[in-house]
Amino acid sequence: MERYGIPYARPGQVVGLFGGSFDPPHQGHVHVTLEAMKAFGLDRVWWLVSPGNPLKERGPAPMDRRMAAARNVMQHPRVEVTDIEALTGTRATADTLTALQRLYPQVRFVWLMGADNLAQFHRWKDWRGIMDSVPVGVVARPGDRISARMSRAARVYAKYRIDGQARHLLGRAQAPAWCFVNVPMVDVSSTEIRTRGEWRAEVLPE
Numbered sequence: 026m027e028r029y030g031i032p033y034a035r036p037g038q039v040v041g042l043f044g045g046s047f048d049p050p051h052q053g054h055v056h057v058t059l060e061a062m063k064a065f066g067l068d069r070v071w072w073l074v075s076p077g078n079p080l081k082e083r084g085p086a087p088m089d090r091r092m093a094a095a096r097n098v099m100q101h102p103r104v105e106v107t108d109i110e111a112l113t114g115t116r117a118t119a120d121t122l123t124a125l126q127r128l129y130p131q132v133r134f135v136w137l138m139g140a141d142n143l144a145q146f147h148r149w150k151d152w153r154g155i156m157d158s159v160p161v162g163v164v165a166r167p168g169d170r171i172s173a174r175m176s177r178a179a180r181v182y183a184k185y186r187i188d189g190q191a192r193h194l195l196g197r198a199q200a201p202a203w204c205f206v207n208v209p210m211v212d213v214s215s216t217e218i219r220t221r222g223e224w225r226a227e228v229l230p231e
């Protein structure tokens with residue numbers, strides 16, 4: 026498999042980590058990335074193309090294919106598409122963050138996700154450890170704004186929520202800190218694209 030190497034960030038920079046299956050990547054991912062970069066005062070964003078979501082039973086399309094598609098879809102001078110979890114050998118986000126904080130002790134990381142992931146966040150390995158170690162930026166997603174706001178993570182960490190109007194402070198905030206931004210939404214999902222047969226069909230052997 027092609028190796029992409031480890032991404033670059035200068036000491037003191039704020040890097041948003043946007044993890045996903047990207048099976049396939051789409052304009053919703055691009056939208057979240059650009060909105061988050063602007064909203065939270067991020068210097069860069071790294072996409073973390075996951076070898077496999079620990080909570081999903083169905084394995085994704087091969088890593089090389091998702092990486093190539095992600096690089097095609099997401100082109101921006103301050104955004105890097107990475108396979109860093111393949112390098113660190115981690116699957117759970119808590120473990121990936123520990124590895125990245127060791128590799129980049131002078132970089133400030135912010136975890137980014139769509140509202141649907143906040144609704145499920147309490148099911149992730151050591152989710153409180155994640156909240157306690159990095160600021161978390163959440164971007165609205167069609168259909169998930171209410172479930173995200175009512176989620177267990179949102180309730181348990183209610184007092185650490187940064188108001189949307191102060192969103193630009195998130196990048197340099199001390200964890201725990203999280204912020205939900207109610208930006209215009211893009212209604213697209215990988216499931217929908219797979220259902221239309223526009224992605225899976227191409228990975229089947231001839």
Ligand SMILES: Nc1ncnc2c1ncn2[C@@H]1O[C@H](COP(=O)(O)OP(=O)(O)OP(=O)(O)O)[C@@H](O)[C@H]1O
Nearest residue numbers: 045046047053138139142165166211213214215216
């Ligand atoms: N349209 C969107 N709006 C906001 N966030 C999104 C959107 N699409 C994906 N995300 C976020 O991007 C991250 C990666 O998502 P993922 O790669 O699973 O895409 P997906 O479209 O949710 O895929 P699937 O339909 O297979 O679950 C998650 O944090 C998810 O919440």
Ligand SMILES: O=C(O)c1ccc[n+]([C@@H]2O[C@H](COP(=O)([O-])O)[C@@H](O)[C@H]2O)c1
Nearest residue numbers: 044045046075078080117118119149150
């Ligand atoms: O750490 C966990 O337990 C965990 C559980 C579910 C999802 N995640 C991460 O959440 C990100 C989004 O996953 P997905 O499949 O919804 O695109 C991706 O980086 C996953 O590794 C992490």
